[in-house]
Amino acid sequence: MEALLPPSLASLKEALERLPGIGPRSALRLIQAFLRKPELLQSVLGSLQQVQTSVRMCRRCGFWAESDGGLCIICTDAGREEPVLCVVKEPSDILAIERSQAFRGQYHVLGGVLDPLSGVQEKDLRLKELWQRIRTEGYEEVVLALGTSPEAETTTYYIARHLADWPGRITRFASGIPVGSDLEYVDPLTLSRSLRERQPIHV
Amino acid sequence: MKQIYGLVQVRALELRDFRRYEHALLEFPTEGVAFVGPNAAGKTSFLEALHKVALLRGFGKEEEMVRWGKRGYRLRVRLSTGTAEVSYEQGKGTRVVWEGEAITPLARWIGRIPVVLLRPGDSEWIEGPAAVRRRWADRLLSQVSSTYLGTLMQYERALAQRNALLGQPDSTPALLDSWEALLVETGPFLQRMRLQLAPLLEDSLRTFYGCFGPEKIHLHYKTTVDPSPEAWRKAWSHLRPKEVHVGRTLIGPHLEDFQVQLGEQPARGYASEGQKKSLLIALKWAELQHLKGQQTFSPLLLLDDVGEKLDKPRLEALGQLTRLAGQTFVTDVEERRVREAFPELPIVRLPLMS
Known part of the structure; x- marks a missing residue:
């Protein structure tokens, strides 16, 4: 089937398949959408280029940052005290x-x-x-x-x-029972840890 | 997830692209069935399919279980409590869907359909290396305790990581300490579970083996280190240089063994062919009893071509196993033998596959 694709599409498909969560079928669907809507392709291209040129790792915490100072939005938030x-x-x-x-x-x-x-x-x-x-x-x-x-x-x-x-x-972080779930559905390993690390109740 | 309670019974089994079957659908009565047919008729495939559905593992490699030229297979079982589909696809692995809901992680599925299996190669349990008996114990304990299975998976992962680290030139004490923290949390638990298992099985083994011979059976779990974090740490304080030198971990349940003795002698190397057969049948009896005692339901019993070369008393003993099983599935080339040992089992005749 690969042989039926024009070479540039085949190579795009191959590149897309290397992305996490994308298999051969999703790759073909993306390609189809790009070709049907050229403006979609244009906007994705633009965004990718923007990301490549301006997104950096925050020099303090390692999160994604775009500001000139090289700090992310969390590190520059004065309210986080x-x-x-x-x-x-x-x-x-x-x-x-x-x-x-x-x-x-x-x-x-x-x-x-x-x-x-x-x-x-x-x-x-x-x-x-x-x-x-x-x-x-x-x-x-x-x-x-x-x-x-x-x-x-x-x-x-x-x-x-x-x-x-x-x-x-x-x-x-504590390990334990998901909020809103019944004990019978919790796996025993999680249960035994929740029991070992149980908390006093403050009233 | 909806729980399976009560007796687990397989009402129907459907195979697609499994081994040599493109499609097969079989319905089973409550007792189970005996598959009878010549060699290469595909009898064992049904037992293997049931084993795969229950424990997510067949008798061979996954690729070999896929029908020639296909990319995967699909097995569906209708149980008394609901429908399960277990499928395998190359590159994607195994997937389990129970009553329309995908089961993740897969470990959650193990133990829902308890199984006891006897195959011709099982004398390895007596004659084979320690790894055979460890795998056997792990399979039995995992069916009873998902905590055991979860802990085992963590232990094996941490062990592989520590071994990888031991082989690297820059393994620092701080790094080794960190992997050891997880090993001492998981390893002693596995040891204690296996230590508890041995005397429980020994009891039932002795009772059942008593029908065959006067020798007293001993089943003993031999540890490499006491099952406590302190003992492990103390052992490592001496062993570490050696471990760094050889590049692997030298204490722990991954090296330990179940020792089997018949009277005063080890079974390995000393048991006669007859004693081995008796011992294996007694072992299956002990497994059935153990699973039955720990679960709210009785296990499936799978007996693959084991009737051959059994004398009358042993064949009768084999038939006795069905008393503890929820449902029994047998394969044999000879119909007369099946009728004798399992008079209550309906027979499914399989012709030679072309």
Whole structure:
């Protein structure tokens, strides 16, 4: 079937398929949409170029930034006064936490987690920047929100161990029962951890 | 997810592009069935399909289970409690849909249809390396406890990562410590579960084996380190240099073994052919009893071509296993033997496939 496509479309299809979440069928559908609506193609092209020229990694936290100073919208927000630093794996994790509107502190994007099997080492993560920020930016708490995969757990432990002598509080996101769900649907591993890390009730 | 409660019974099984079957649909009565036919008639494919549906693993490699020239296969079972579809596609892997809902992660599915399987190669459990018995124990424990399965997956991942790190020149103590934190959280739990399993099975093994011979069976789990975080850390404080040198972790459940003894002798290397057969039938009895005791429902019993070369008492003992099973599926080349051992099982005759 590939042989039926003109060479430029075949190469576009191949490029699209390399994107996360896009298989052969979605690639063809995108191509079809681009060809049917040239203005759509134009606007996507324009946006891509804009992103390529102006989006940078925030020089402080590692989130996406576009301003001249190289800081992102969160780092320049004067209203975020809570002296808490939340460490996440990827920029998209910041969006997830922000959606909850529950956090008013600062973020630090690690850019991954320790993963010797895939060759990810300490030097591949933004750890030096993290130590530097914790030393100089006056936080009272560092909260680790890296996830619960074995790699994430290990990275959490590694960071906490490194900060053992730091006077502030080191915490991690709790694991537990999703809000609004019944116990019988929660997997036993999550249940056993929720039980181990149970909370006192304040009345 | 809707729970499966009560007796799990397979009412119907449908295969598409599985092994040599393009399409096959079979309905089963409550007792189960015996598939009878010559070699290469495709009898085992039905047992394999049931095993895949229950434990998400067949008897061979996935690619071999796909019909020649196809990219995947689809299995559907209608149970007494609902319908499950288990499909496989090259490059995408296995997918489970229960009553219209996709199951993720797949580990959540294991244990919903408990299974006990006996195949001709199973004397490996006696003669084979420790890894065979570890896999066997993991399969049994995972069907009873999804906490065990989840913990095992975490342990294996952390172990692979620590081993990868040990092999790298810049593995620092701080990094090793961090991987060990997860290993000491998961490893001792696996050890304790296996340590508890051994005496439970030993009891039923002895009872059932008593029908065959006077030898007392011993089943003992041998650890490489005591099942506590403190013991693990202490062991590592001496072992680490050696581990860095060889590039792998030298303590833990991934190296441990179940030891089987008949009377005073280890079964491995000393058991006669007859004793091995008796031991395996007794083992299946113990597994059935264990699964039945831990679950609210009885397991499926899959017996693949094991009647051959069994004498009358052992054949009768094999038939006894059905008493503990929820439903039994048997394959055999000889109809007379099946009738003798499993008089209550209806027979499905399969012709030689062209």
